[in-house]
Amino acid sequence: MTRTATVRTDVADPEVVARSVRPDNTTEMETRVERDGADDGTVVTRIERDDTAGLASTLDDYVVNVTVATEVAQHAERHTTTQS
Incomplete structure (x- = not known):
């Protein structure tokens, strides 16, 4: 039986965050x-694994990756905004 999980992450710049995490998929x-709408969006990632332990491990890795990508994108936006 296949195990699946879908993670939805609301972020200000979803394209940047999605491009950042996709290479690790x-x-x-x-x-x-x-x-x-035109402003915020959602990064949606669907994960499938054959067993629960593998799914949990992949989810853990993904959550770390998406958290770091979101923080870097926010920092870059603040830096760009304050430097303009």
Whole structure:
């Protein structure tokens, strides 16, 4: 039986965050961007694994990656905004 999880992360610059995490995706992962309007959006990643332990490990790694990518994007935006 396949185990799946979908992680939805609301961020100010979803394209940047999605591009940052995609290189670490395995073949069992898919990352896309969803937008409701012109401003913020959501990075959506679906993960499939054959067992619960593998899914938990992949989720743990992914959450760290998306957290770092989000923080770097926020820092870059603040730096760009204050330097202009």
